[in-house]
Amino acid sequence: MNWLLKLIEKHTKDGVLDIEALNKEIAIEFPKYAVPKETYNALAETKVKLEDDIKARDIQLEELKKVDAAGLQAEITRLQGENKTSKEAYETELKELMLTNAIKLAIAGKVHDESIVSGLVDKSKLIIGDDGKIVGLDEQINTLKEGKAFLFKDEPVDPNNPNPTPGFKKIGNPPPNEPAAMEDAISAAFGNTTQK
Incomplete structure (x- = not known):
């Protein structure tokens, strides 16, 4: 596990660990050791x-x-x-x-x-x-x-490219049956706009 300790040291600067960079390098190095x-x-x-x-x-x-x-x-x-x-x-x-x-x-x-x-x-x-x-x-x-x-399950959405289909963007209101959207609509209808 020395390789893992070296990677942790490499990605730690001023006592702060860069987890994202560490995970990327672990994904590359892990198959060499396991x-x-x-x-x-x-x-x-x-x-x-x-x-x-x-x-x-x-x-x-x-x-x-x-x-x-x-x-x-x-x-x-x-x-x-x-x-x-x-x-x-x-x-x-x-x-x-x-x-x-x-x-x-x-x-x-x-x-x-x-x-x-x-x-x-x-x-x-x-x-x-x-x-x-x-x-x-x-x-x-x-x-x-x-x-x-x-x-087959849907492919996971790439966080760097949330709209994988070129030319299409999701716009407009959230789906009508989304719980948060329904709660906001009911609150607005009764004039209760304060959040708990």
Whole structure:
């Protein structure tokens, strides 16, 4: 956490901390020192799976010690088949886990119901690249945004650009059902303009 202390010192002048500048630099530096939660969870689950596989192999080796020389080849062949099946199942589970985590990470905080949206993504069309990136995910999410926009939350308004659509500005009175506007209108109608 020395990097964080250095950033705090860097953005503290005359005993006052510039929180906005600090947060911006933390957002840039944080990925260099931390692993995203989804990646950590995937690695932790992989570690547990590998530990279980090692225990299973140890048990298999102990069983091999009990087998006579004549039955040894048959037992080796059987174990090779089991190990191949286990490896294929593990690789399938790992791929499924990576795809699920990538989908959850891509839609986190952007949709109303993550389980519904993640269920609409066709995992069979996704490819895990050599660099671990998921190819085809962004395209599917963009297609869902266009076809089923109601599943997605509105994009947050940029405080530096409150009117993102060029040429349009919000003008006029506040919406009629806004509680503050209604209270002001009722107060004005009864001549009570003093605030409590």
